[in-house]
Amino acid sequence: MALDATPDLIDQIKAAGQGNRKLLIQGHSSKRGWLASSRGDDVLDLTSHQGVLQYQPEELVITARAGTPLALIEETLADCGQMLASEPPCLGANTSGAGTLGGAVASGLSGPGRPWLGAIRDAVLGVELINGAGEYLRFGGQVMKNVAGYDVSRLQAGAWGCLGVMSVISLRVQPLAEQEWTLSGAMAADAAIDLCADLGRRNLPINGNCWYQGVLYLRLSGNASGVAAACESLSASGLSRTDETPDLWRQLKNHEHLFFHRGAAPKDDSNAEPSVGSRAKLWRVITPPAAPLPSFLNAPETDLLTLWNGGLRWLYHDQDDAVRAYSHAVGGWCWALGEVMPMEAAQRRVIEHLMAAFDSSGVFANPLGLAPKAVSLSGGVS
Amino acid sequence: MQVMFRQPWLRHNGGMNSPREPNIDSGHWAPEQSAPHQAVLQRLRALLPAASVITDTSGLRPYETDGLTAIREMPWVVVLPETEAQVAEVVRCCAEHGVPVIARGAGTGLSGGARPHARGVVLGLSKMSAIEKIDTENRVAVVQPGVRNLAISQAAQQYGLYYAPDPSSQIACSIGGNVAENAGGVHCLKYGLTVNNVFGARVVLADGSIVELGGTLYDNPGPDLLALLCGSEGMLGIVTQVTVALLPTPETKAVLLAGFAKVVDAGSAVAQIIGAGIIPAGMEMMDKLAVQAAEAFAKAGYPLDAEAILIIELDGSAAELGALTDKVTGLLKANGAYQIDEAHDASTQARLWKGRKSAFPAVGRLSPDYLCMDGTIPRKALPSVLTEIDTISQAFGLAVANVFHAADGNLHPLVLFDANEPGQTDKAMAMGAKILEACVAAGGTITGEHGVGVEKLDTMCVQFTSAELEQFFRLKTAMDPQGLLNPGKGIPTLTRCGELGGMHVHNGRLPFPELERF
Numbered sequence: 001m002a003l004d005a006t007p008d009l010i011d012q013i014k015a016a017g018q019g020n021r022k023l024l025i026q027g028h029s030s031k032r033g034w035l036a037s038s039r040g041d042d043v044l045d046l047t048s049h050q051g052v053l054q055y056q057p058e059e060l061v062i063t064a065r066a067g068t069p070l071a072l073i074e075e076t077l078a079d080c081g082q083m084l085a086s087e088p089p090c091l092g093a094n095t096s097g098a099g100t101l102g103g104a105v106a107s108g109l110s111g112p113g114r115p116w117l118g119a120i121r122d123a124v125l126g127v128e129l130i131n132g133a134g135e136y137l138r139f140g141g142q143v144m145k146n147v148a149g150y151d152v153s154r155l156q157a158g159a160w161g162c163l164g165v166m167s168v169i170s171l172r173v174q175p176l177a178e179q180e181w182t183l184s185g186a187m188a189a190d191a192a193i194d195l196c197a198d199l200g201r202r203n204l205p206i207n208g209n210c211w212y213q214g215v216l217y218l219r220l221s222g223n224a225s226g227v228a229a230a231c232e233s234l235s236a237s238g239l240s241r242t243d244e245t246p247d248l249w250r251q252l253k254n255h256e257h258l259f260f261h262r263g264a265a266p267k268d269d270s271n272a273e274p275s276v277g278s279r280a281k282l283w284r285v286i287t288p289p290a291a292p293l294p295s296f297l298n299a300p301e302t303d304l305l306t307l308w309n310g311g312l313r314w315l316y317h318d319q320d321d322a323v324r325a326y327s328h329a330v331g332g333w334c335w336a337l338g339e340v341m342p343m344e345a346a347q348r349r350v351i352e353h354l355m356a357a358f359d360s361s362g363v364f365a366n367p368l369g370l371a372p373k374a375v376s377l378s379g380g381v382s
Numbered sequence: 383m384q385v386m387f388r389q390p391w392l393r394h395n396g397g398m399n400s401p402r403e404p405n406i407d408s409g410h411w412a413p414e415q416s417a418p419h420q421a422v423l424q425r426l427r428a429l430l431p432a433a434s435v436i437t438d439t440s441g442l443r444p445y446e447t448d449g450l451t452a453i454r455e456m457p458w459v460v461v462l463p464e465t466e467a468q469v470a471e472v473v474r475c476c477a478e479h480g481v482p483v484i485a486r487g488a489g490t491g492l493s494g495g496a497r498p499h500a501r502g503v504v505l506g507l508s509k510m511s512a513i514e515k516i517d518t519e520n521r522v523a524v525v526q527p528g529v530r531n532l533a534i535s536q537a538a539q540q541y542g543l544y545y546a547p548d549p550s551s552q553i554a555c556s557i558g559g560n561v562a563e564n565a566g567g568v569h570c571l572k573y574g575l576t577v578n579n580v581f582g583a584r585v586v587l588a589d590g591s592i593v594e595l596g597g598t599l600y601d602n603p604g605p606d607l608l609a610l611l612c613g614s615e616g617m618l619g620i621v622t623q624v625t626v627a628l629l630p631t632p633e634t635k636a637v638l639l640a641g642f643a644k645v646v647d648a649g650s651a652v653a654q655i656i657g658a659g660i661i662p663a664g665m666e667m668m669d670k671l672a673v674q675a676a677e678a679f680a681k682a683g684y685p686l687d688a689e690a691i692l693i694i695e696l697d698g699s700a701a702e703l704g705a706l707t708d709k710v711t712g713l714l715k716a717n718g719a720y721q722i723d724e725a726h727d728a729s730t731q732a733r734l735w736k737g738r739k740s741a742f743p744a745v746g747r748l749s750p751d752y753l754c755m756d757g758t759i760p761r762k763a764l765p766s767v768l769t770e771i772d773t774i775s776q777a778f779g780l781a782v783a784n785v786f787h788a789a790d791g792n793l794h795p796l797v798l799f800d801a802n803e804p805g806q807t808d809k810a811m812a813m814g815a816k817i818l819e820a821c822v823a824a825g826g827t828i829t830g831e832h833g834v835g836v837e838k839l840d841t842m843c844v845q846f847t848s849a850e851l852e853q854f855f856r857l858k859t860a861m862d863p864q865g866l867l868n869p870g871k872g873i874p875t876l877t878r879c880g881e882l883g884g885m886h887v888h889n890g891r892l893p894f895p896e897l898e899r900f
Binding site: 358 | 761849
């Protein structure tokens with residue numbers, strides 16, 4: 001199903017601008033629970049704007065319309081032995097789907113391989129963008145090296161649509177590895193993080209790790225001889241090959257892992273019970289990978305899951321102040337899922353000025369809690 | 383039109399300046415005397431040590447140009463701050479008085495991005511050259527903007543780590559300049575560009591305020607401002623601290639040299655290697671003229687009868703490299719490579735690389751002058767673009783040697799000419815513009831890694847519509863309302879594009895017919 005809804009999208013944006021109405025850009029709404037709800041007068045539905053426009057495996061680039069289901073992109077790539085380098089999550093498949101390409105880029109979320117394979121912002125090579133005035137603009141392209149003009153394409157990663165609606169996106173893709181093995185070993189979380197830091201300085205074909213419930217899981221990915229040799233050398237670190245968790249990395253990528261669903265539905269499995277009441281929020285804490293672990297967790301064994309060498313720490317906790325103070329103290333930041341994403345004041349100011357540059361009348365509703373602010377010639381906010 | 387580029391060591395005796403760019407002869411040089419300028423100068427002198435505020439002609443002279451030596455302009459003042467607070471104060475003071483600020487790293491840029499402004503302050507960051515931290519636990523280095531690219535890897539070497547992006551100027555170029563130009567190198571396909579290897583930056587904005595972007599972090603909230611900053615040529619902010627990724631030094635390397643009787647075979651070998659799921663650390667192609675020049679210059683052992691050669695670098699653990707090398711060698715043979723040399727020791731590897739690395743000066747010996755283009759094309763378009771370059775070359779009567787980062791599609795055609803022959807310079811520039819147009823038509827871009835600066839302002843008109851250029855200007859104004867950070871670079875005005883008649887037309891449609899044309 002390849003459909004170009006560009007003319008409709010432009011018409012709706014222009015009409016909204018004239019009618020002073022706010023548009024909520026919407027794909028599959030698969031991330032609805034992630035950010036505080038944002039209000040729009042009307043929905044700008046991207047789901048019919050889909051289709052893979054260009055894909056040649058040896059070019060390592062895929063170009064598709066923003067409403068293309070992420071699952072379809074993944075399938076298309078897998079058929080040719082490739083994958084999206086950043087492993088963007090397909091979240092909670094609902095009736096409409098498990099996420100679109102546009103949503104994946106707009107949210108800027110990356111999967112378990114981020115430190116090794118890059119974030120989705122690294123994979124973005126070009127976007128075709130419709131700004132708040134309904135102008136259709138092309139930035140970047142399909143080539144890796146491109147320094148012509150400002151990098152408006154990568155700027156869209158994490159913008160949640162606040163700078164316009166992406167119509168077509170080109171992403172760099174990655175070959176699937178010949179061999180992928182999962183290793184595991186029992187150890188405490190701090191030992192796991194120390195070990196990950198140590199392994200990161202060695203030539204090992206690692207492209208994922210996760211600590212949960214007293215076990216470090218390591219993903220080895222590469223050619224057969226390299227993976228086998230690495231596996232052998234890692235036995236000295238207490239890690240050995242496991243076949244018990246064949247689906248672990250996909251579950252982590254798509255947030256289907258048990259850890260993320262403990263409050264959602266009652267489970268018989270006592271291990272999955274949250275240690276604190278349902279008041280405990282799920283926090284996404286980004287820290288320097290080797291930063292010390294939080295000491296305030298009620299039950300670290302079940303309330304903590306780390307990824308990215310320790311640089312992403314998912315945790316359940318009911319004391320907001322404790323999580324925020326900790327994140328700040330180690331030089332990171334935190335975000336309680338379902339709430340507004342925090343942002344430094346200086347950065348917020350720049351982004352609000354940029355919003356005025358792309359969407360001066362504020363046609364696009366955005367879930368970041370930001371509003372366009374024009375700059376005056378003296379540099380201040382008018 | 384393409385303004386001439388020339389490596390500093392190839393400076394032509396006759397000297398040459400672009401006819402359309404202002405040039406200030408030292409004899410007529412008079413410093414700016416306006417009241418705002420005098421007020422700024424007073425503040426600068428109070429802020430910085432006397433030796434760090436340069437106003438005399440001989441002191442200013444080294445700053446009049448960057449790696450694009452054909453374009454020169456004497457700056458009004460050069461300041462050399464040593465701290466972020468001083469940088470911020472210089473910018474704030476200039477903003478208050480409406481004086482332009484041109485940030486400058488090592489001045490090795492190839493597109494004139496650091497060309498001074500006659501009424502502006504050059505803010506040289508060379509004194510901010512401290513490596514603040516090598517963090518081995520998190521594998522990052524926190525460095526000041528004036529730190530040389532190679533110095534980071536040298537400092538990290540004792541921990542078995544290095545900084546991956548390696549632009550050809552890495553001995554001299556600074557990390558601040560790398561961020562400003564989003565510098566590349568020969569290992570980009572596997573290890574990425576500057577933007578992919580920078581985790582954080584502290585930035586002085588146009589009003590002198592400071593914003594911290596990212597950190598030792600794999601993820602940040604909101605639109606990716608750090609990515610926007612990379613490649614923005616000092617027009618959106620001035621970097622005062624950079625946090626870069628460090629990687630473990632590869633355990634082993636293999637370098638392969640393959641000779642082909644047909645360019646098209648070399649191209650299909652490249653496609654098949656990547657199609658087979660192999661991401662080489664580096665993969666370079668040179669055509670016959672470039673090979674012959676490089677071989678005469680460097681004695682690298684390249685096959686002189688080859689129409690094209692590939693130089694492929696593979697790296698990784700010893701365990702994986704054997705199988706990888708065999709696979710690549712097999713694909714090279716299958717695609718008609720008639721000579722394959724494998725190098726596993728450092729000295730042979732260095733010899734094979736030497737020819738490629740000296741390709742520019744080697745070509746310089748073939749011809750009094752040359753013009754280096756920096757287009758990028760989809761890899762699949764290589765045979766057709768090379769054919770087109772050949773056609774263009776014959777039509778203009780000037781030879782072209784092609785050096786190609788085959789892994790990432792970045793093509794550097796070198797147009798050979800003699801500036802002393804009347805009309806040849808214009809001819810070469812016109813021909814260069816045609817080549818870049820061919821790159822854009824093939825789905826590529828006018829600049830892969832050298833930046834727009836002042837050199838490619840005109841060809842920007844070929845790649846972008848007026849609506850896109852206007853969006854760039856609105857973005858710029860949002861971050862620099864007075865337009866004082868590196869004015870006149872990066873993005874051409876609509877007037878300029880209109881006058882050139884080079885307005886971008888997509889699919890035969892004139893874009894945005896409602897807009898005014900100049």
